Amino acid sequence: MKFAVEATGVTVIYEEGTKALVNVDFNVEEGQFVALFASNGAGKSTLIKAITGLLKPQAGTVRIAGKELASMDPKELYSTVGVTFQNPDDQLFAATVEEDVAFGPRNLGLGEAEVARRVEEALTDVEAIHLRKKAIHHLSFGEKKRVVLAGILAMRPSILVLDEPTAGLDPAGEAAVMLLLSNLNRLKGLTIILATHSVDMLPLLAHSICVLSHGQVVQRGTAEEIFTESGILEQVGLRLPYVTTLLHQMKAFDGLPVNDLPLTIYQARIRFLELIPQDILAKPNGAPNA
Numbered sequence: 704m705k706f707a708v709e710a711t712g713v714t715v716i717y718e719e720g721t722k723a724l725v726n727v728d729f730n731v732e733e734g735q736f737v738a739l740f741a742s743n744g745a746g747k748s749t750l751i752k753a754i755t756g757l758l759k760p761q762a763g764t765v766r767i768a769g770k771e772l773a774s775m776d777p778k779e780l781y782s783t784v785g786v787t788f789q790n791p792d793d794q795l796f797a798a799t800v801e802e803d804v805a806f807g808p809r810n811l812g813l814g815e816a817e818v819a820r821r822v823e824e825a826l827t828d829v830e831a832i833h834l835r836k837k838a839i840h841h842l843s844f845g846e847k848k849r850v851v852l853a854g855i856l857a858m859r860p861s862i863l864v865l866d867e868p869t870a871g872l873d874p875a876g877e878a879a880v881m882l883l884l885s886n887l888n889r890l891k892g893l894t895i896i897l898a899t900h901s902v903d904m905l906p907l908l909a910h911s912i913c914v915l916s917h918g919q920v921v922q923r924g925t926a927e928e929i930f931t932e933s934g935i936l937e938q939v940g941l942r943l944p945y946v947t948t949l950l951h952q953m954k955a956f957d958g959l960p961v962n963d964l965p966l967t968i969y970q971a972r973i974r975f976l977e978l979i980p981q982d983i984l985a986k987p988n989g990a991p992n993a
């Protein structure tokens with residue numbers, strides 16, 4: 704088993720004394736899609752900074768693709784790991800969109816033709832090609848998030864670490880970014896680590912979910928394992944997917960005979976179809992599409 708990220712015993716204490724991470728172990732296998740799922744202030748951004756070399760932990764070690772992070776030079780690190788920050792304004796500095804996206808590949812020493820190819824492909828992937836000539840300071844928040852992601856993709860890293868990449872995007876933008884990330888993971892084998900509150904999307908995408916609270920890992924498992932009951936999640940300020948909550952309540956209050964609770968609309972639909980009397984399904988107007 705090869706690890707893209709191996710963080711062991713990571714402790715981060717900020718200057719004024721906040722213990723943001725306490726002895727955190729966080730391993731991610733190559734090719735996995737892993738979500739950091741936690742409430743505000745739990746330590747997601749701090750963990751992202753610690754595993755991408757943006758801050759140095761007081762204790763613990765981080766290895767990236769088998770190499771000690773501390774021994775990697777910035778060029779090697781950032782062509783392996785692409786990181787997007789929570790706030791896109793912290794990461795955009797060129798005058799125009801295409802200049803910004805070109806910055807990373809140019810810094811890798813690539814020729815202008817290859818840089819142009821990568822800029823075009825990355826902006827197309829994030830559905831922002833129409834913005835290529837725009838001034839950065841004219842972009843909307845959601846557009847900035849997509850441009851930052853394009854800048855990272857243009858570096859062609861094998862590991863993407865994304866701090867709330869869909870926060871502030873509209874539903875179509877959120878779905879498009881999540882689909883893009885899923886495709887990069889499934890089709891191109893990129894390892895993806897993302898901090899998110901988009902709980903309803905997680906069962907569709909994440910192989911593994913890591914729940915943080917007060918700087919510690921409190922749960923790690925598949926969506927099926929994490930979303931079996933709301934108790935622990937509620938204690939740390941999180942919730943189940945809405946569709947799971949609905950079926951949970953219908954089971955508890957209405958006696959709906961379901962055992963394993965669905966995590967996605969697709970799974971819920973299958974359960975309902977199993978429960979609906981066949982004669983109702985047989986009626987032409989009542990029959991849902993297959």
Ligand SMILES: Nc1ncnc2c1ncn2[C@@H]1O[C@H](COP(=O)(O)OP(=O)(O)OP(=O)(O)O)[C@@H](O)[C@H]1O
Nearest residue numbers: 717718721723741742743744745746747748749750
């Ligand atoms: N530069 C800093 N100096 C001092 N304390 C900090 C600093 N950055 C973060 N913290 C504190 O560390 C803790 C973890 O913050 P972090 O930003 O990692 O949380 P988060 O899970 O990303 O939260 P959010 O969902 O709000 O983005 C918080 O208590 C926060 O106040």
Ligand SMILES: [Mg+2]
Nearest residue numbers: 747748789866
């Ligand atoms: Mg954060």
